[in-house]
Amino acid sequence: MAQAELKRVAPQSDSLGYRVGRFFKKYGWGYAFVLPSMLTFLVFTLAPVIWSFIISFQDFRPRGNNDWVGFKNYTDAFTTQGGVFVTALKNTAYYAALTVTANVFIALILSSLIQPLNKYAQTFFRAAYYLPAVTSAVIIAVIWRWMFNTQWGFLNYLLSLVGAQPVRWLSDPDIALNSITLSTILTVPATGVVLFSAAMGSIPKDFYEAADLEGAGAIRKWWSITLPLVKATTLYIVVLYTIASFEVFEKVYIMVPSGVGDSTQTIVTQIYQSVFAQLRYGVASAQAIVLFLIIASIAIVQFRFLRTDVEY
Amino acid sequence: MAAQAGTRPTQARQLKFNGSKIVAWVILIVTTVISLWPLYWLIITAFTPTKDTIKTPPDLIPINASLDNFQRLFDQAKNYWGWAANSFIITFSITIFHVIFDTLAGYAFAKKKFPGKNIMFWLILSTLMIPIHVTLTPLYIVVQNFNLRDNLLAVILPGTANVFGIFLMRQFIQTLPSELEEAGRIDGCSEIRIFWSIIMPLSKPAIGALAIFTFVRFWNDFLWPSMVLIRANSYTLPVGVASLQGEFGTDYGLIFAGATLAALPMIIFFLAFQRYFLEGVRMGAVKG
Numbered sequence: 282m283a284q285a286e287l288k289r290v291a292p293q294s295d296s297l298g299y300r301v302g303r304f305f306k307k308y309g310w311g312y313a314f315v316l317p318s319m320l321t322f323l324v325f326t327l328a329p330v331i332w333s334f335i336i337s338f339q340d341f342r343p344r345g346n347n348d349w350v351g352f353k354n355y356t357d358a359f360t361t362q363g364g365v366f367v368t369a370l371k372n373t374a375y376y377a378a379l380t381v382t383a384n385v386f387i388a389l390i391l392s393s394l395i396q397p398l399n400k401y402a403q404t405f406f407r408a409a410y411y412l413p414a415v416t417s418a419v420i421i422a423v424i425w426r427w428m429f430n431t432q433w434g435f436l437n438y439l440l441s442l443v444g445a446q447p448v449r450w451l452s453d454p455d456i457a458l459n460s461i462t463l464s465t466i467l468t469v470p471a472t473g474v475v476l477f478s479a480a481m482g483s484i485p486k487d488f489y490e491a492a493d494l495e496g497a498g499a500i501r502k503w504w505s506i507t508l509p510l511v512k513a514t515t516l517y518i519v520v521l522y523t524i525a526s527f528e529v530f531e532k533v534y535i536m537v538p539s540g541v542g543d544s545t546q547t548i549v550t551q552i553y554q555s556v557f558a559q560l561r562y563g564v565a566s567a568q569a570i571v572l573f574l575i576i577a578s579i580a581i582v583q584f585r586f587l588r589t590d591v592e593y
Numbered sequence: 594m595a596a597q598a599g600t601r602p603t604q605a606r607q608l609k610f611n612g613s614k615i616v617a618w619v620i621l622i623v624t625t626v627i628s629l630w631p632l633y634w635l636i637i638t639a640f641t642p643t644k645d646t647i648k649t650p651p652d653l654i655p656i657n658a659s660l661d662n663f664q665r666l667f668d669q670a671k672n673y674w675g676w677a678a679n680s681f682i683i684t685f686s687i688t689i690f691h692v693i694f695d696t697l698a699g700y701a702f703a704k705k706k707f708p709g710k711n712i713m714f715w716l717i718l719s720t721l722m723i724p725i726h727v728t729l730t731p732l733y734i735v736v737q738n739f740n741l742r743d744n745l746l747a748v749i750l751p752g753t754a755n756v757f758g759i760f761l762m763r764q765f766i767q768t769l770p771s772e773l774e775e776a777g778r779i780d781g782c783s784e785i786r787i788f789w790s791i792i793m794p795l796s797k798p799a800i801g802a803l804a805i806f807t808f809v810r811f812w813n814d815f816l817w818p819s820m821v822l823i824r825a826n827s828y829t830l831p832v833g834v835a836s837l838q839g840e841f842g843t844d845y846g847l848i849f850a851g852a853t854l855a856a857l858p859m860i861i862f863f864l865a866f867q868r869y870f871l872e873g874v875r876m877g878a879v880k881g
Contacts, residue, residue, distance in 0.1 A: 310784045311707030318698035318759055319713060321690075325754035326720050329728035336730055391624060394617045408867050409625045413632055415863045415870070417813035419831040420852045423838060424631040427638070427845050433647045435634060441649070469628040472874055479875040499613070528724055531815050535835055549816075552726050557820050562730045569726040577722055 337566035354567035358555075366568060369546040370575075376462050376547065377526035383466040384522045385515065388473025393503060395474070396481050407478065411471040422535035425464045426451065429536070451537055454544040461532055461545065473518045480514035481507060520583045524576055548572050632856070639663070639853040643846035662850035669841070670851060672826050676833035677854075679822075680812060683745055683829060687752040688807045692800055694753075699762025700792050704771065714763070717756045729817070736821050743827035748818050752811055758803050761876070765799035766792065802873030805866060812859060830855040 305312075337355070340348045358366050391410070395403050413421060428435040429450035437447040450460040484507065492502045530549035537545045548568065555565035638646055640658040666673060701707075702714050732751055741747040773795070777787045793800070815831040822828050828836060834855050837848045863870055 308705075308707035311701045311705035311710065314697045314701035314705065314788070315710075315713065317690075317694040318756075321694075321750070321753040322717060322720075322756055322759075325732070325751045326723075326728065326756065327716070329731040330720060330723055332731040333727045333729075341734075387624075391621070394621055404867075404871075406621055406625060407871055408863075410628050411867075411871065411874075412860065412863060413628060415809050415813075415859045416632065416856045417815065417831045417834075417859075419813070419815050419835050420635070420856050421631060423834060423848060423852050424635045426838075427849070428631070428634060433649070433651065435651060438649065438651055467627055468631075469624055471628075475871050475874045524724075528726070535838070538839070549726060552729065553816070553820075556730050556733050562734060566727070566730045569724070569729065572724055573722075573727050576724060580722060 333566045333569060336563055337570050339563055341562040341566075342560060350563070354563040355571070357561075358564050358567045358571065361564075363543075365543050365546055366548075366551050368543045369548050369551045370571075372458055372545065373527055373529065373547045376458065376465075376529060377523060379462050380465045380526045381519060381522045384470035384473055385518055387466075388470040388477055388518060389511075389515070391469065392474045392477035392481060393507065395478060403478070407471070407475055410469040410474050413468060414471040418531035419535055421468070422464075422532045425532075426536045429460055429464075452541060454541045457537055457541040457545045461529075461536060464532065464536075465526075465529075470518075470522065472521065476514055476518055477511060480511045484510050516583055520580050523579055523583070527572065527576055527579075548575075632860075635849055635856065636853055638845060639849040641846060643844055646845050647843075662846035663854075665844075665847050666850045666854075669847065670833070670837060672828065673833065673851065673854075675826050676828045676830045679745060679827065680829040680831075680855075683748050683752070683818075684808055684811045686749045687755075687811045688804055690753045691755065691758045691807045692804050695758035695762045695803060696766075696793060696796055696800060697788065698759045699764075699796075700766050700788060702759065702763040703766040703769075704774065717759055720756060721760065725817070729820070732817075733820060742821055743824045744821075745827070747821040748814075748829070751817065752814075755807070755810075758807065761803055762796065762799055765876075766796060769795050798872070799876065801866075801869045802876050805862075805870055805873050808862070809859060 338349055338351060340346060340350045340353075391406075395406050398406075427433075431437060431447055431449050431452065434450070436450065440446070440448065449456065451457050488506050488510075489502055492506060497505070528549055529547050530553065533545055533547055533550055534553070540546055540550070549572070552565050552568045552572070555561045555568055637652070637655045639662055640655045640660070641652060642657055642659050642661050645652060645657055702710065728751070736742060736747050769792070773791050774787055777791050782790070813831060814829070815835070818829050819832045819835065822832055825833075825836065834848070834852050837851050841847050
């Protein structure tokens, strides 16, 4: 006790050992608490990300010589195998453009329609929309594959009711990508609905009451009050669905395991094949970094809009 | 005259209001049916004998419901319960890791002071945007070189590095008042005791959201497990269900029986904790 007081009075006379001890006494718990998470982060995220970047400039294959090859992996990624990666980029962009637009639009409409309902009805619809989202993408894709079956599938049964010819949903190269896109659009964007609902629920009621006094109709209130005030949420949801759609994989891999020519290749199915089937590690890393650059640049553009947020 | 003129617009508005209300309900109910239809189709196909799954028109309700598909699933897909066990082991290990260590790290980042804290936190944040696919190649090389194929650790260990949880917990714990912590410290509680008896209980809502999301995410994970779990007895349920498709081709009754059982735990889990799920989605976004 007396010693401790003495040290506090005369800190100048500290030895190095004492100072290290005092440092850890003061900060040690902070370091100890972040240690496990920082360790797994460094080993399983940061190090692989950096290594992947390095590999993308190397001739890295099993029994390869790990020579530096400059941008060869990047040019190889785009030019070898008949330029299938370029097709995959186009396919993914097409899928992303359609699904993101549809998802955001549908989520906005549905959450607006839910908003005036009572609490129980709101909960029911949100839960009904969210239920498929907790089911594995693999299982959802297995179901859709069967519903898309040309001979026995549910969708062609529906078409037969109106006398239409059966469609080769997943085997016609002109249709397959559209079918996969359709299956995503027909899955209610549950996360979007929940987030929009939360945003709409937090808009102060007086805004609407003031509009009522001025005789504004429901549509007008929605357009002039609700929409501007959920703008930040909208952009967040756009970013969310953009990332998810550029990373589309399970769906495609399960519904058309060997692809329909190149027509259903996406960025991630290409990465998967480069790593797993072809062991072209350098090319796989280059493709993954291209994916990252695409996602990052789109997100940066979208985040710039997020900044111009209205406070209320 | 004046009264008539006064009532007519009111009636018209009411009628219009009801009309748009009906349209709204129709849209909501139709989208609910579309949303739930694949799951409905999954379950009824699982209970329909295979010979009845391939006929036109298909049965929209299971008229000849039977457990035949499940029987054949267990007879023919011998590893099925092993897949379920693997899924449970992997998902539980990863979830427990995140609940404890993300909360610990989130607490330190929110409340503790130590040199380098901000650098570490920004380093973590900066990787949030990087798709997991960037790490696939290096991790795959390591798994190949250290012969970790078919080892559940090859799935569990990379799963522990999911930084979103740290971020979520830090944002939540930042909103907690520091007085309780200080009171504990004055009463002479150890730091571990403060964490365990004060911070953990106060963080329950965020921990709930974190646990649910981690569990669902890794229960359903497919890409990485399918690359490192090669032998059939090391599969997880999603990898196993995907393999049923290759092995049993068009025996959709059997495949759907397997898929139904794989989906069931998450469906029950969701229905039981539905409120926490939806609250968690909101929390993850608003605070994230």
